[in-house]
Amino acid sequence: MNNLEELEIQLLLEGVFRHYGFDFRNYALASIKRRIWNAVRAENLRTISGLQERLLHDPVCLERFLLGLSVNVTSMFRDPTFYLAFRQKVVPLLRTYPFIRIWHAGCSTGEEVYSMAILLHEEGLYHRCRIYATDMNESVLRQAKAGIFSIHLMQEYTQLYLKAGGKYSFSEYYTAAYDNAIFRSTLKENLIFSQHNLATDSSFNEFNVILCRNVLIYFNNTLQDRVHKLLYESLGTFGILGLGQQETLSLTKYEDRYEELERREKLYRRIQ
Amino acid sequence: MRSWKGVKSFTDGFSSKQAPRQPHFELVVVGTSLGGLSALETLLNGLPSNFPAAVAIVQHRHKESNTGLSEFLQSCSLLPLQDAADKAAIVPGHVYLAPADYHLLVESVGWFALSTDMPVSYARPSIDVLFESAADAYGHHTIGIILTGSGGDGAQGLARIKACGGLAIVQDPQTAESQMMPKAAIATTAVDWILPLADIAPRLIHLCQPVIR
Ligand SMILES: C[S@@+](CC[C@H](N)C(=O)[O-])C[C@H]1O[C@@H](n2cnc3c(N)ncnc32)[C@H](O)[C@@H]1O
Numbered sequence: 001m002n003n004l005e006e007l008e009i010q011l012l013l014e015g016v017f018r019h020y021g022f023d024f025r026n027y028a029l030a031s032i033k034r035r036i037w038n039a040v041r042a043e044n045l046r047t048i049s050g051l052q053e054r055l056l057h058d059p060v061c062l063e064r065f066l067l068g069l070s071v072n073v074t075s076m077f078r079d080p081t082f083y084l085a086f087r088q089k090v091v092p093l094l095r096t097y098p099f100i101r102i103w104h105a106g107c108s109t110g111e112e113v114y115s116m117a118i119l120l121h122e123e124g125l126y127h128r129c130r131i132y133a134t135d136m137n138e139s140v141l142r143q144a145k146a147g148i149f150s151i152h153l154m155q156e157y158t159q160l161y162l163k164a165g166g167k168y169s170f171s172e173y174y175t176a177a178y179d180n181a182i183f184r185s186t187l188k189e190n191l192i193f194s195q196h197n198l199a200t201d202s203s204f205n206e207f208n209v210i211l212c213r214n215v216l217i218y219f220n221n222t223l224q225d226r227v228h229k230l231l232y233e234s235l236g237t238f239g240i241l242g243l244g245q246q247e248t249l250s251l252t253k254y255e256d257r258y259e260e261l262e263r264r265e266k267l268y269r270r271i272q
Numbered sequence: 273m274r275s276w277k278g279v280k281s282f283t284d285g286f287s288s289k290q291a292p293r294q295p296h297f298e299l300v301v302v303g304t305s306l307g308g309l310s311a312l313e314t315l316l317n318g319l320p321s322n323f324p325a326a327v328a329i330v331q332h333r334h335k336e337s338n339t340g341l342s343e344f345l346q347s348c349s350l351l352p353l354q355d356a357a358d359k360a361a362i363v364p365g366h367v368y369l370a371p372a373d374y375h376l377l378v379e380s381v382g383w384f385a386l387s388t389d390m391p392v393s394y395a396r397p398s399i400d401v402l403f404e405s406a407a408d409a410y411g412h413h414t415i416g417i418i419l420t421g422s423g424g425d426g427a428q429g430l431a432r433i434k435a436c437g438g439l440a441i442v443q444d445p446q447t448a449e450s451q452m453m454p455k456a457a458i459a460t461t462a463v464d465w466i467l468p469l470a471d472i473a474p475r476l477i478h479l480c481q482p483v484i485r
Contacts (some may be wrong), residue, residue, distance in 0.1 A: 028359075028377075028379055028385045028387075029379060029380065030377040030378060030379045030380075030385055030405040030408070030409070031375070031377055031385060031387040031389060033408075034389070034401070034404075034405075035389070071387065071388060071389050071390075073388045073389070073390060214388050216358070217358045217359075217374075217385065217386045217387060217388070218387065220379075221359065224359070245371075246355075246357060246358055246371050246374055246386050247357075247358055248357060248358075251359075
């Protein structure tokens with residue numbers, strides 16, 4: 001990478017942080033650079049400095065920038081084997097708790113939150129659960145809160161639901177209206193959506209389960225360390241941590257504080 | 273920013289005035305789709321256990337096909353081969369495979385990163401994404417190789433590798449199970465070598481031999 005580009009990226013991220021408080025300074029460089037250039041092109045600009053000028057003077061541009069920068073790719077029952085393992089290994093542990101607090105950190109548009117609500121409902125645990133779902137991005141949280149997804153996705157989600165060990169008919173969980181699938185409001189009863197930024201905010205509760213999947217890959221080592229500390233401190237003893245399929249605790253400072261509950265599915269249990 | 277300094281000092285180190293203009297390749301990136309399995313078998317078979325550069329591969333595949341491919345490719349290779357993990361080290365003489373449904377990127381010299389960004393030209397992992405990030409980090413120490421495949425993924429990435437001073441090799445379309453990808457690459461980039469599949473590994477060995485100073 002040439003030095004001017006590097007400088008422009010640093011200035012842009014520093015400016016966004018100082019002016020708006022969104023801290024992307026420790027995001028993994030290679031992928032954030034691609035997304036910055038995507039934003040430059042989407043704004044019909046030629047340089048990163050040009051984008052910086054517009055961003056600092058136009059909060060609406062910031063909204064678009066945030067949406068483009070935070071990769072919101074998600075799915076219901078993403079990696080169905082993860083949910084299968086959760087049913088088999090984690091649910092029996094949760095049964096022994098009178099009350100269960102779960103945190104989805106970086107929940108995007110909420111698909112995995114509704115997936116978990118359905119799973120817990122089928123296991124007869126949902127009424128004892130409180131699920132906190134957070135993301136730094138307010139516009140994806142608005143979509144998550146609504147619980148309305150495109151009807152065209154339902155066929156694929158049904159397959160994933162079945163692979164995840166789903167027990168009933170998936171279509172029981174939503175009503176179809178035009179192009180939308182509106183998820184049953186009973187699923188929302190114990191969900192709390194709120195904004196939380198893993199790069200700058202602190203712990204806000206103690207949890208039995210934390211899922212932070214496909215978020216840490218966007219961070220560099222410095223920020224990954226910060227977030228691992230935050231997650232660790234937010235888990236009760238014997239609490240469960242679930243990471244994304246290609247993420248791992250090995251080589252982090254926190255490796256020794258967890259045991260592997262299910263290696264392939266990146267499910268860990270805090271032991272100290 | 274601290275983490276970005278590494279890149280800078282690396283490039284500085286190699287562009288200093290009296291540095292030999294001799295190529296010294298450290299990273300080989302390979303992209304393929306349709307027909308890639310047997311092409312990769314031939315390529316990997318041809319690399320000796322003392323091959324000095326790291327190799328990173330994108331093979332387009334279905335998003336749920338996470339098992340099997342790395343075992344198969346390992347069975348064809350004398351070099352240790354693994355799925356590339358997030359923030360994993362890039363070690364010389366190792367072969368890395370982009371996992372299904374993730375983009376594989378070179379984060380900086382010596383390190384990979386993964387992302388689940390939107391597919392690029394319908395592909396995740398995308399060859400362009402790997403190649404462009406490799407070119408940015410490794411500059412003229414990069415070799416890009418396009419093997420058999422359908423579609424045009426990889427052409428942009430190969431062009432970036434050339435623009436950053438690296439080398440571009442494309443499988444001779446005549447010897448490719450699917451010619452589209454090699455042809456797209458040849459049309460977009462002034463490639464250095466168009467080679468029959470069987471000649472690519474010998475060429476790599478020749479190119480990557482450590483420079484004797
Ligand atoms: C690829 S999505 C993952 C969604 C979901 N967890 C899954 O695995 O399907 C990544 C999410 O992380 C969020 N994110 C990125 N940086 C964040 C930060 N610093 N704090 C909180 N959320 C963040 C993005 O807004 C995005 O919604």
